[in-house]
Amino acid sequence: MQVINSSLHYNNNAHGGSLVSIDSVSDEVFNHSINIDYGTVLNIMNIRTGILSPLRGFMGEDDFHSVLDYQRLENGIPWSMPYILEIGEKEYSSIKPGDDVGLYYGRKLHAVINASDLFRYDQKELCRKVFKTTSLDHPGVRKAMEGTGISLAGDITAADMPEIPFMEETLLPSQTRKIFRERGWKTITGFQTRNVPHRGHESMQRSALRMSDGIFINPVLGKKKPGDYMDDVIIESYRSLIESYYPRDRVVFSPLHYEMSYGGPREAMIHAIMRKNFGCTHFVVGRDHAGVGDFYGPYDAQKNLEEFDLGIEIMNMDEVFYCKKCEELATAKDCPHVENERIHFSGTMIRNTLRDGMVPESYIFRKEVYDSIRISENKFQ
16 A cells, blocks of 8 residues: 655645636526436536536547547646537537537526537547447446437536435535645545445555545445445445444545446546545545456556546555455455455455345444445345
C-alpha cells in the first residue's frame, strides 16, 4: 500500500481549478425539447453540483476524441470517460448551435442545455478505447451500443435537483468541504464502493484511517448490473459498520448517485476525480477497481493511474484475504502461506452465501453488518 504523503493537505482546488455550480431552472418555453433517462438525470445532477468538475455540460467532438485517445480533455486536463448526451436523427436535423434546449424527465422540465455542437461518433470505437472490448457481455459496452451514435454537446445553463431516494443522507461537495474544514482534517481519504462492507473492505478502510485524518466513505447508489446490491441494503449495512466499529468523528458517510459503467482503469480515474472534487486528498484504489468479469487485469486501474497527475494521491491497496494459517486477514505482502490457505472475498461467494441464507464466517462479515443485510427482503438488483 502506498504511504500517505504528509506534505499534502486539504485545499479548495477542484479538478480543473474551481468547483462548478449551476442554478435552478425557471419556467421557459423552448423551440426544442428532449426527453432524458434516469442516468442522464444523475449526470446532470453531478455536473450541477460540481462532482464532475470541470465539466459544465456534455462534451463536444474535440473533447470526446481527446478523451478516447489520450484520457485528457482537449485543454490537457486528465479525464478518461466520455460524457455525452445521446439524441436522435430528428433532433440532429433540427437543433442548431446556439439553441437553448429543454431537457425533460417525465413531463417535467429538468434542465436547459445551450447547444454548441452536434456530432456523430463510432460506438464500437468508443467501446474499444474506453472498455477495451466490444463484447456485449460487458454492461458498459451493451449500454453504449444501445445508443444512437449521435450526441448533442453544450453547457448546462440551468438544472433542478432530482427527487430521488436517499437525498437526505446525501452530501454535496460544498458540504463535505465545509465538514472537512470544520473538523480540521488535512488528509482525507476517499473510499469508493458499490457493495456492502465485508471484512476485506473494512481492513482497507482501517488502513486508510490509520494514515489520514479522516475517511470519506462514498458508496454508489443507482442502477448497476444484475446481482449488485440494492441501495437500501448498502446504506443500512454501512450504517451498522460505522455505528458499531468506527470512531464517528473520523468518518464522513454519504451516498454517490451515479450509474456505473464498469470501465475498470478508465472509470477508476473518474472515481478519483469525483472524490477530489468532494475535497479528498487521497483515494483508495484496490484490486479490480470498477471492473467486471475478466475484462481487466486485477491491478490495471492502479497501473493506468500511475501515468497521470490528478491532484489527488492514489492510495494503492493490495487484495485482502483471510489466511487460515495466519488465522487473520492479510495481504500477499505480509502473508507467506500458499494459495490453498487463503480464502478470497469473491463477490460470487458472498452473494451465494447471502442468497442461500447461510450464516457467514466472522472473517467475512461483522455480525451487525450481516444482520442488517439479512433482514432485507430484496438484497440484489
